Amino acid sequence: MMMLDSILRDAKKQLSSALIHKKHSFRYFTLTTLSLDGGPHSRTVVLRDFDPEKLTFSIYTDSRSEKIKELNEDSRAEFLFYDSKQLLQLAVKVHLIDIIPSEEKFYNLPDSSKKDYCVFQQPGTPIKGPEGVYYDFDKGYLIELNFEAVQLEYLKLKRPNHIRAKFHINQNWEGVFITP
Numbered sequence: 001m002m003m004l005d006s007i008l009r010d011a012k013k014q015l016s017s018a019l020i021h022k023k024h025s026f027r028y029f030t031l032t033t034l035s036l037d038g039g040p041h042s043r044t045v046v047l048r049d050f051d052p053e054k055l056t057f058s059i060y061t062d063s064r065s066e067k068i069k070e071l072n073e074d075s076r077a078e079f080l081f082y083d084s085k086q087l088l089q090l091a092v093k094v095h096l097i098d099i100i101p102s103e104e105k106f107y108n109l110p111d112s113s114k115k116d117y118c119v120f121q122q123p124g125t126p127i128k129g130p131e132g133v134y135y136d137f138d139k140g141y142l143i144e145l146n147f148e149a150v151q152l153e154y155l156k157l158k159r160p161n162h163i164r165a166k167f168h169i170n171q172n173w174e175g176v177f178i179t180p
C-alpha cells in the first residue's frame with residue numbers, strides 16, 4: 001500500500017516537474033479566490049515557481065487584475081490541479097504571502113509575452129473586439145504573487161481502490177487517508 005509520506009512526495013514531485021515540462025498538466029491550474037461580493041471566482045493560471053520544502057507557489061499576473069483586489073481583501077485562495085492521464089487531482093488551500101512587482105521580469109520577456117502584461121486598457125474593461133487593445137511596451141504591470149499552502153488534498157482514481165488523502169500544515173503535513 002502507498003504510504004502517506006510517499007503520496008505527499010509524489011504530489012510535490014509532480015508539481016516540480018510541471019515547472020520544467022511545458023506539457024505537464026499541472027502547468028495550468030485553476031485559481032479560485034473570493035470575489036468582492038463573497039462568491040467564488042475561478043480562473044486558469046500558469047505555475048511559475050514551486051518550492052517543495054516550503055510548499056510555496058508563484059504565479060505572474062497583471063497588477064490591475066480583479067484577482068489582486070480580491071486577494072487584498074481576503075488572502076485565502078484554492079488551487080486545483082488536474083491530470084487527466086493519471087486521473088489525479090490536487091486541491092491546495094493557500095494564502096497569499098507576497099506581492100512582488102517585477103519590472104525586471106517584464107523587461108526580460110520577449111515582446112510576444114510582454115503583451116500579456118502591458119495592455120494599455122485596464123483588464124476587464126469592455127472593448128469593441130479582440131483587435132481593440134493597445135500595448136504600451138514601456139510600461140509593464142507584471143507582478144509575481146507568492147502563496148503558501150496550508151492544506152493539500154490528493155485524490156487519485158484507480159482500481160480496486162481510489163486514493164484520497166489530506167495533509168495540513170497544522171498536523172505538520174503528516175496526512176490522513178480519507179474516504180474517497
Ligand SMILES: Cc1cc2nc3c(=O)[nH]c(=O)nc-3n(C[C@H](O)[C@H](O)[C@H](O)COP(=O)(O)O)c2cc1C
Binds near residue numbers: 043046068124
Ligand atoms: C491557458 C490560460 C493561461 C492563463 N494564465 C494566466 C496567468 O498565468 N496569469 C494570469 O493572470 N492570467 C492567466 N490567464 C487568464 C486568467 O484565466 C484570467 O482570465 C485573467 O487573469 C483575469 O482574471 P481576473 O480578472 O479574475 O483577475 C490564463 C488563461 C488561460 C486560458
